[in-house]
Amino acid sequence: EPEVTQTPSHQVTQMGQEVILRCVPISNHLYFYWYRQILGQKVEFLVSFYNNEISEKSEIFDDQFSVERPDGSNFTLKIRSTKLEDSAMYFCASRERPSYNEQFFGPGTRLTVL
Amino acid sequence: GDSVTQMEGPVTLSEEAFLTINCTYTATGYPSLFWYVQYPGEGLQLLLKATKADDKGSNKGFEATYRKETTSFHLEKGSVQVSDSAVYFCALTHLTNAGKSTFGDGTTLTVKP
Numbered sequence: 386e387p388e389v390t391q392t393p394s395h396q397v398t399q400m401g402q403e404v405i406l407r408c409v410p411i412s413n414h415l416y417f418y419w420y421r422q423i424l425g426q427k428v429e430f431l432v433s434f435y436n437n438e439i440s441e442k443s444e445i446f447d448d449q450f451s452v453e454r455p456d457g458s459n460f461t462l463k464i465r466s467t468k469l470e471d472s473a474m475y476f477c478a479s480r481e482r483p484s485y486n487e488q489f490f491g492p493g494t495r496l497t498v499l
Numbered sequence: 500g501d502s503v504t505q506m507e508g509p510v511t512l513s514e515e516a517f518l519t520i521n522c523t524y525t526a527t528g529y530p531s532l533f534w535y536v537q538y539p540g541e542g543l544q545l546l547l548k549a550t551k552a553d554d555k556g557s558n559k560g561f562e563a564t565y566r567k568e569t570t571s572f573h574l575e576k577g578s579v580q581v582s583d584s585a586v587y588f589c590a591l592t593h594l595t596n597a598g599k600s601t602f603g604d605g606t607t608l609t610v611k612p
Contacts, residue, residue: 416598428543428588428602441597476542478600486531486550486592488600492542 387411389491391477397497401466406494408460408477416480417460418488419452421445421473428476434460467498501526505589505603512579512610520574520606522563522589530591532556532565532572533600537586546574546587579610 390409398404410417419431433440434452451463460479464471474495478488506521524532534546534556547556552567561576572589589603 418599420600427604428590428600430599430601433597433599435597441599474542480598486594486598487533487545487548488592488598490535490543490545 387489389477389479389489391475391491391494393494394492395495395497397499398467400469400498404464404467404496406462406464406475406477406496408462408491409458410460410477410479411481411489412458414479414481414489416440416482416488417452417454418478418480419462420476420478420490422476422493423470423473431462431475464496467496469498472496472498501530501591501593501601503589503591503601503603505587505606507604507606509607509609512608514581514610514612515578516610518574518576518579518583518608520587520589520608522572522574522603524570524572524589524591526570526591526593526601528593529567530593532563533590533592534561534563534572534574535588535590535602537588537605539585543588579608581610581612584608584610 392407417434422428432442474493477491502525531550533548535543536546547558549556549565555564586605588605590600592600
């Protein structure tokens with residue numbers, strides 16, 4: 386069964402460093418998402434991406450964040466200068482088409498900022 | 500904007516007890532509703548879904564019915580097992596190009612033998 390994959394599973398970085406989180410969505414899906422979950426809290430929407438551009442972004446998704454689909458298969462989330470409060474689990478998700486409402490979530494990347 | 504409210508946890512039950520986790524939502528239009536389960540240290544797994552009013556989603560003994568009149572999607576299971584111990588998230592999604600999901604706070608369920 387097709388699935389969304391994410392790498393790395395765990396990333397440890399120093400405050401102020403740039404990190405790139407990678408996701409491989411399901412191959413025929415057209416819509417891509419990033420969510421984050423701070424430990425013990427709810428899952429929060431960050432950004433949605435369709436047709437090579439951002440469809441919607443939340444207040445959390447400030448200028449420190451960017452997304453890219455560099456090669457037609459990977460979908461990346463970059464944090465330019467990490468802060469302690471960026472420590473969280475980051476989930477990638479993909480959706481097949483407009484009429485299909487189910488999102489498929491990846492296993493997540495745990496980001497720890499020291 | 501959209502919002503999802505879940506009953507506060509944690510919930511602790513004995514094995515074979517009946518489970519209800521309440522979920523209500525606020526949204527415009529007709530969103531689709533979902534329950535996700537998250538086991539310790541793992542990602543989100545779709546448990547069940549319902550796409551329109553009066554639909555009942557079911558999976559692994561869990562059920563939830565989309566009630567538009569009460570804007571609710573309560574999760575139920577007749578007899579829980581220790582293996583059901585996890586965090587349960589209620590969520591909604593609209594059929595738009597963005598199609599983002601809005602999640603509730605999550606309810607931690609612990610089932611004791």
